[in-house]
Amino acid sequence: MTRLERRPAPVRRPKAAWRQAKGGAAFKSGHAAEWIAALWLMLRGYRVLGFRLKSRAGEIDLLVCRGPVLAVVEVKRRATMKAAMLALKPDQHDRLIAAGEAIRRNRPGLQRLDLRIDMV
Template identity: 75%
Template structure:
């Protein structure tokens, strides 16, 4: 009769190191893209009211004001500017609108402003593209 050896326990690896590194890099790249977009908008006369505002409706990358307009700004960084522009989907557009309405509703000073959904598209080696009043998305 042969004796069976106990099966070795599977090696438990922490979350794959490469995945964690990639996630951290994406987080840093996202922050960097938002700062670039904020500087670009400030150069165009916008006042930045907030970064990464989280609410029930979703997350607003940048909240900016210029005159009578309150802009909910989505920042997209892709390999090309066209890819960045096309990456805003209808469901995300609706979440941005809902989040913007919630922010405006909860801050009396912002209530009289016109709400607008904007986008700043970024791509390596290109100047940012600011799209004002984007439509529902593709």
């Protein structure tokens, strides 16, 4: 192919574009759900310590505390409670525990708190 010849533009499949748009919408609605969950938890007396915290073990949607409890909160936006409960797989639960332990270990003020995994 010479420099003057151009390669044809890649053909974008409608299905791929639809999936990409759906993924972007899901990301935005998930982000909004995290803010709503944070507000709901604050109204119940929790202090929000962080949003979307990343560690080698995984990502924590919300890190909150109240009293002696440090809660790692996984936010799931689903149509029904059953669908939300089924969305958290055992391996994801294990990653949340590992991520919570890693963050607690790295922050001296949190080491005395009991770790709990919550889902909102």
